[in-house]
Amino acid sequence: MERLGRKHMPWRLSVVLSCIMLFGIGFVGDNLWRSSTPMSSLHPFFELPTAIQSAVGLGKKSKIKNKLDHMAPPKYLNATFADLEAPHLEWEEMPSAPALRLDGAAVQIKNLLYVFAGYGTIDYVHSHVDIFNFTDNKWCDRFDMPKEMANSHLGMAADGRYVYAVTGQHGPQCRVPTARCFVLDTETKKWHDLPSLPAPRYAPATQLWRGRLHVMGGSKENRYTPGLDHWSLAVKDGKPLEQEWQTEISIPRGGPHRSCVVAKDQLFIIGGQEGDFMAKPGSPIFKCSRRREVVYGDVYMLDDGKKWKELPPMPKPNSHIEFSWVVVNDSIIVIGGTTQKYPMTKKMILVGEVFQFHLNTLKWSVIGRMPFRMKTTLAGFWNGWLYFTSGQRDRGPHDPSPGKVVGSVWRTKLRL
Numbered sequence: 001m002e003r004l005g006r007k008h009m010p011w012r013l014s015v016v017l018s019c020i021m022l023f024g025i026g027f028v029g030d031n032l033w034r035s036s037t038p039m040s041s042l043h044p045f046f047e048l049p050t051a052i053q054s055a056v057g058l059g060k061k062s063k064i065k066n067k068l069d070h071m072a073p074p075k076y077l078n079a080t081f082a083d084l085e086a087p088h089l090e091w092e093e094m095p096s097a098p099a100l101r102l103d104g105a106a107v108q109i110k111n112l113l114y115v116f117a118g119y120g121t122i123d124y125v126h127s128h129v130d131i132f133n134f135t136d137n138k139w140c141d142r143f144d145m146p147k148e149m150a151n152s153h154l155g156m157a158a159d160g161r162y163v164y165a166v167t168g169q170h171g172p173q174c175r176v177p178t179a180r181c182f183v184l185d186t187e188t189k190k191w192h193d194l195p196s197l198p199a200p201r202y203a204p205a206t207q208l209w210r211g212r213l214h215v216m217g218g219s220k221e222n223r224y225t226p227g228l229d230h231w232s233l234a235v236k237d238g239k240p241l242e243q244e245w246q247t248e249i250s251i252p253r254g255g256p257h258r259s260c261v262v263a264k265d266q267l268f269i270i271g272g273q274e275g276d277f278m279a280k281p282g283s284p285i286f287k288c289s290r291r292r293e294v295v296y297g298d299v300y301m302l303d304d305g306k307k308w309k310e311l312p313p314m315p316k317p318n319s320h321i322e323f324s325w326v327v328v329n330d331s332i333i334v335i336g337g338t339t340q341k342y343p344m345t346k347k348m349i350l351v352g353e354v355f356q357f358h359l360n361t362l363k364w365s366v367i368g369r370m371p372f373r374m375k376t377t378l379a380g381f382w383n384g385w386l387y388f389t390s391g392q393r394d395r396g397p398h399d400p401s402p403g404k405v406v407g408s409v410w411r412t413k414l415r416l
């Protein structure tokens with residue numbers, strides 16, 4: 001970027017050209033990634049990378065930079081965007097994960113949290129599993145995933161021993177999805193094939209319910225268009241009981257990044273969004289570029305497996321919560337996520353609340369706040385403690401837009 005200092009060009013023209021350029025790339029990858037690839041997280045009006053600032057003769061403390069600081073989201077955001085009132089929770093930090101992860105997947109089996117895949121950086125994806133032991137609060141094991149298995153945006157569910165991992169994105173940036181599905185036997189750490197989904201999806205709602213593995217919604221092959229399809233496969237002890245996925249009643253609203261939870265023998269779908277980043281047309285590396293997204297707080301229950309029943313929505317629209325929930329004592333607890341983009345800045349707004357959905361009354365409440373706002377959090381619950389790890393955190397208490405990808409682990413004692 002140093003070469004941007006165009007010696008033969010008038011300074012003003014150079015600044016104008018640079019701004020036009022920034023405007024162009026600003027729409028690429030905004031907010032998807034911040035920690036290791038600053039170039040892909042530019043927003044035209046908010047961040048000039050230091051290299052470009054110096055190239056156009058601006059220091060870090062320049063007037064433009066100061067002006068940009070003032071344009072950061074204000075501390076007061078209206079109710080759709082503001083943090084909700086929440087009781088205080090004490091959090092305790094645990095040993096960090098061996099790898100940073102965004103858009104990973106997780107399941108809890110007894111006292112172990114299995115954490116799969118995810119972006120390490122926007123250009124590097126993981127193809128392994130890390131395991132956290134809730135008994136001694138240590139990361140205790142690591143093993144590889146099949147190379148053909150998706151590296152992010154997976155659907156995943158577990159039954160106490162077997163982990164079913166379906167479809168998702170294969171490779172970094174905004175690459176194409178795979179329809180391949182796998183099952184892991186956590187006792188032997190062996191992987192086996194499952195029949196491929198009829199069509200690949202990004203981040204579909206996935207859960208085991210009454211002996212069948214259900215896969216619903218997600219984004220279609222272009223990563224953007226919401227899929228409404230709903231398929232299921234009979235499975236038992238890690239084996240498919242059918243050759244093919246069956247078509248089930250489609251869901252009222254498609255799209256990726258929802259919580260999908262079975263509790264009290266009912267299947268719930270919570271939150272999510274329509275639309276997502278897409279590969280830039282013609283980009284050989286499938287470079288992620290931002291598209292319009294609409295976030296929802298809708299809750300649906302698969303009543304009797306035959307029709308969808310709409311239940312009271314979350315206290316705010318919330319997405320990127322596919323593995324950010326636990327079931328405790330007749331409640332679903334959902335932590336973190338992302339809500340609607342802030343209309344003034346078009347920036348993604350992260351969520352820091354801990355929500356409780358009371359299964360007996362079907363009411364929502366806010367029971368606390370995380371140590372920071374965070375999306376694609378991987379959650380677990382053990383012995384009274386609510387845990388979370390991994391994902392992308394905010395940029396600070398007064399800036400709810402996406403900041404660093406972190407691997408830290410936190411826990412709080414839950415009293416419902």
Ligand SMILES: *[C@@H]1O[C@H](CO)[C@@H](O)[C@H](O)[C@H]1NC(C)=O
Pocket residue numbers: 078079080081343
């Ligand atoms: C907050 O502002 C947005 C955009 O102006 C608007 O759509 C939304 O309804 C507002 N929310 C509330 C609770 O007033």
Ligand SMILES: *[C@@H]1O[C@H](CO)[C@@H](O)[C@H](O)[C@H]1NC(C)=O
Pocket residue numbers: 112133134135136140
């Ligand atoms: C988890 O930690 C407990 C306590 O240290 C230990 O007994 C157990 O073997 C550990 N489990 C695994 C899978 O490492």
Ligand SMILES: *[C@@H]1O[C@H](CO)[C@@H](O)[C@H](O)[C@H]1NC(C)=O
Pocket residue numbers: 328329384414415416
């Ligand atoms: C769940 O219910 C049990 C039995 O009533 C109670 O002992 C426990 O504290 C509850 N758990 C939480 C997290 O509130």
